Amino acid sequence: MVTIKCFTNGGFGENTYVLSDDSKSCIIIDPGCYSKVEQESLKNYIEEHGLKVEKIVNTHCHIDHVLGNYFAKKTFKAPIYIPENEQEVLRAVPTYAPMWGFPDYQAEEPDFLIKRKDKTLSFGDTKLEVLYVPGHSPGHVALYHAEQKFCINGDVLFRMSIGRTDLPGGNHEQLLSSIAEVMFELPNDTKVYCGHGEPTSIEFEKKNNPFCRVES
Ligand SMILES: [Zn+2]
Numbered sequence: 040m041v042t043i044k045c046f047t048n049g050g051f052g053e054n055t056y057v058l059s060d061d062s063k064s065c066i067i068i069d070p071g072c073y074s075k076v077e078q079e080s081l082k083n084y085i086e087e088h089g090l091k092v093e094k095i096v097n098t099h100c101h102i103d104h105v106l107g108n109y110f111a112k113k114t115f116k117a118p119i120y121i122p123e124n125e126q127e128v129l130r131a132v133p134t135y136a137p138m139w140g141f142p143d144y145q146a147e148e149p150d151f152l153i154k155r156k157d158k159t160l161s162f163g164d165t166k167l168e169v170l171y172v173p174g175h176s177p178g179h180v181a182l183y184h185a186e187q188k189f190c191i192n193g194d195v196l197f198r199m200s201i202g203r204t205d206l207p208g209g210n211h212e213q214l215l216s217s218i219a220e221v222m223f224e225l226p227n228d229t230k231v232y233c234g235h236g237e238p239t240s241i242e243f244e245k246k247n248n249p250f251c252r253v254e255s
Pocket residue numbers: 099101104175176194
């Protein structure tokens with residue numbers, strides 16, 4: 040049984056997810072903690088639940104999703120995984136971090152790349168399916184758990200919205216294809232956990248999302 044805990048960080052309202060299972064292993068997805076308070080709350084949760092962090096994973100490498108990479112790696116001694124096509128996006132972060140109000144951002148190199156041929160990512164007794172959903176950023180991945188029917192989808196689908204595509208490497212048409220061909224192929228009752236805002240479901244977005252509604 041996978042437990043999902045969400046932390047919301049900073050002015051972007053970025054969501055970090057900690058997924059843990061009965062083995063007490065966990066992964067941290069998109070650690071966006073920048074302030075001391077945000078970092079402490081993540082650390083306290085991990086410690087209080089006696090979790091061992093196996094991996095730190097970025098769905099993509101925009102600044103709000105990687106602000107806490109350095110902290111998480113140093114604190115939990117776990118390797119960082121990023122999608123292979125996100126290396127350039129990650130390398131660009133230090134150049135704009137100070138302008139965006141994050142002068143103390145510390146860059147951290149990834150330890151492993153999630154490659155296109157990688158179908159799964161595991162931790163503890165849990166296997167997550169890796170979905171390739173570029174568009175919001177060039178190498179964006181989502182993580183899907185078929186048994187419990189949930190998907191951690193970063194900035195692909197939001198409740199009633201979709202990820203922006205005006206940042207370098209963004210592509211609106213590609214994002215719409217990722218949604219139609221990958222996300223909307225998931226079961227309707229899949230719960231979707233977003234990089235910003237409330238969770239949603241595939242069925243709700245098919246019916247209500249003004250950007251990618253499926254007319255029936
Ligand atoms: Zn993003």
